Amino acid sequence: MGRILLLLAAVFSFSVMPAEAAEPPSLEIYGNLPSIRSLAISPSGERVVFLRDDGEREYAAAFDFKKNEMIGGVNTSDIKAHDIYFVSEDYVILFVSETEYKPGYRSEYEFTTAFSWNVETDEVKELLRYEDELHPGQTGLGYIVGRMKDEDYVFMPAFIGLPNPDLDLLKVRLESGVSVSSESGTYHTRDWIVDENGNVVAREEFDDKANLYSIFFYVNGRPVKIYEEETAIPDKSLVGVKPDGSALIVDVTLADTDRDALVALTPNGKFSERLYARPDAEVESVLSDFNRVVYGVRYSGLKPSYEFFDPALERQIASAQATFPDASVRLTDWTDDFETMVLRVEGGAAPPAYYLYRPSQHQISHAGSIYEGLGADQVGSVNIMKFKARDGVQISSILTLPPGGAVKGGYPTVILPHGGPASYDSVGFDWLAQYFASRGYAVVQPNFRGSWGFGESFKEAGHGQWGRGVMQHDVTDAADAAIKAGVADPERMCIVGASYGGYAALAGGAFTPDLYQCVAAFAPVTDLPRMIFDEGLERGRRSWVVDYWTKVIGDVNKERDRLEDISPANHAEAFKAPVLLIHGNDDTVVPYRQSRIMEGALKGADKDVELVKVKGGDHWLSTSEMRLETLRALGGFVDSHIGQ
Known part of the structure; x- marks a missing residue:
């Protein structure tokens, strides 16, 4: 990480006729990272920080409202910056990563770390860089689980020791990046909760070999196991503490509602009450402070909704949502007193933007455009489309139409299943x-069975249903529904997807070859037995990750023939449409060889296929360069086959 540190130098300077649309924006507006992202506010509300891409470089910037000026900046052009936020009035945390390979390890991995940035002095320090016993090759480094009240210290989990490390909790000084004390965990520890005085409140563990999930509550500085469950795949998660400190808060799936909910776990190990639970939505995000004191939740849904312990706060958020009735309003940050909140508003008629909401002043002010250069008349209309699948189950989808477009039909259409x-x-x-x-296409994004957010039964209905089952049928039925609704031109339809969506795109080309005129897949899984084998090799055959994929896809030992049969690479001869494969060679989630396998199979069957290797590309398209290369290849491919 020495290279990252050197790069972080301060650099601040500051019928069947679609309606006619405005001149489309440049490809670069979409291909570059957002102009502003991760906008965060200081505890007092006097400063904001954000990640910035101006089309030429990427950097972190800080603005002071009292001074009415930018007060600093940090160059992030040569690293992958993922998040930025305040931990005190002066100190900001910058969370970054880079793909690394270490001798002795099987493959590349995504190394993450955090930097403290003092916006007053412009000093930047890598946290835990000088920790002597830091275990090499660990992922998940750089996460902060708590901070000290009125002191410049944070708490960070990290694997310490060789050859058998434990996940300890380190108290780290922001000024130097050096840890000054630690609390011992175990190899099986996966999370910590610590209060603002530096006292450990709770610890969560999962023993992958013994299949034991445990929660420890700390009494007078000593851990007491208050909950234990035998499970191959943990379905509970410790998320925080109640505001009065009387109980821990755990995310569980309730049998009677079939939804993710938050429940209280008392110090004597009893689940005592349901805190946040709805029969029609899942708890999607927990809203809490740095020390995991929970204020409320955001629920899943085609538009988000909220619930808080404080009814006044709930009314304030509802008022903000009413200001943008057609859009999704996401609460992303707030001051310590909630007098100022940061809202991300998107999906309505206006371009996406950040707003500062001051409820006591009844004021919502525009804080920054997320995609600069994008006008209101250039935003595609986002609609909710629901249809009945072939077996009668209702499926919800997102339908995006060209700017100014109406549902009259005749659009060349992209079917875009999610990952x-x-x-x-x-x-x-x-x-x-x-x-x-923006280029005149309708885009259909189906929430097929197997999707999260619609109940456990809906999600589990997709288990074992890849390729030839209901998961793929729902994608096909979404395409048919768009045709029947008069939106899609059946002679100009392409299926595009990334990760699992890339698998679904290739499955569409293999198992419904007459439906699509082109197929494009980014970072797809193409050979399912190979994927599960690689996961076992990387993580161990008894890993919960292997158990998870066995549950979701199938047992490679007992069902190899079926998994071979639903692997697109084994059906190259069935493809009729041309295929574009795009894959980063630094993908640490789906190996690049999965696309090489597919390319080889299609070439062997004398099919039209192109593989674009994104040099240095990861699974998430974390940089503008990765996004631009991908979008140029993808846009040109789709235009050449179903464009106007």
């Missing part, structure tokens, strides 16, 4: 969908 597969698409600003909409 995961346990995720979902909602009303918002999807940069890829908006790019295609």
Whole structure:
């Protein structure tokens, strides 16, 4: 990480006729990272920081409202900056990563770390850089789980020791980046909760070999095991503490509601009450302070909704949402007293933007455009589309139409299944969908069975249903629904996806070859037995990750023939449409060889295929360079086959 540190020098200077649309924005507006992202506010509300991409360079910037000026900046052009936030009035945390390879390890991995940035002095320090016993090759480094009240110290979990490390909790000084004390964990520790005085409150563990999940509550500085459960795949998660400190808060799936909810776990190990639970939505995000004191939750849904311990805060957020009735309003940050909140608003008629909300002043002010240069008349309209699948189950989708477009039909159409597969698409600003909409395409994003956010039964209905089952049928039925609704031109339809969505795109080309005129997949899984084998090799055959994929896809030992049969690489001869494969050679989630396998199979069957290798590309397209290369290849491919 020495190279990262050297790069962080301060650099501040500051019918069937679609409606006619405005001149489309440049590809670069979508391909570059957002102009502003991760906007965060200081505890007092007097400063903000954000990550900035001006089209030429990327950097972190800080603005002081009292001084009415920018007060500093840090160059992030040559690293992957993921997040930025305040931990005190003067100190900011910059969370970054880079893909690394260490001799003795099987493959590349994504190394993460955190830097403290003093916006008063412009000093930048890598946290834990000088920790002598830091275990090499660990992922997940750089996360902060607590801070000291009125002192410049934070608490960070890290694996310490060789050859068998434990996940200890380190107290780290922001000024130097050096740890000054630690609390011992174990190899099985996976999370900590610590209060603002530096006292450990709780610890969470999972023994992957013994299949034991445990929660420890600290009494007078000593851990007491208050909960234990035998499970191959943990379905509970310690997320925080109640505001009065009387109980821990745990994320669970409730049998009667079939949804993720938050419940209280008392110090005597009893689940005592439901704190946040709805029959029609999942707890998607926990809203808490740095020491995990929970204020409320954001629920899943095609538009987000909220619930708080404080009814007044709940009313304030509802008022903000009412200001933007057609958009999704996401609360992303707030001051210590909630007098100022940061809102990210997207999915309505206006371009996505950050707003500062001051409820006591009844004021919502524009804080920054997320995609600068994008006008209101250039934003594709985002609609909710629901249809019945072939077996009668209702499926929700997001339909994005060209700017000014109406549902009259005749649009060349992109079917865009999401990745995961346990995720979902909602009303918002999807940069890829908006790019295609700006070029005259309709974009359909189906929330097929196996998606998260619609209940445990809906998610589990996708288990074992990859390729030839209901997961893929729902994607196909979404395409058919768009045709029947008069939105899509059946002669100009392409399926595009990334990660699992890339698998679904290739499965569409293999198992419904007459439906699509082109197929494009970014970082796809193409050979399922090989994928599960690689996971076992990387993590161990008894890892919960292998158990998870066995549950979701199938048992490679007992069902190899079925998994071979639903692997697109084994059906190259069935493809009729041309195929574009895009894959980063530094992908640490889905190996690049998965696309090489698919390319080889299609070439062997004498099919039309191109593989674009994104040099240095990761699974998330973390930089503008990666996004631009991908979008140029993808946009040109789709235009050449179903464009106007």
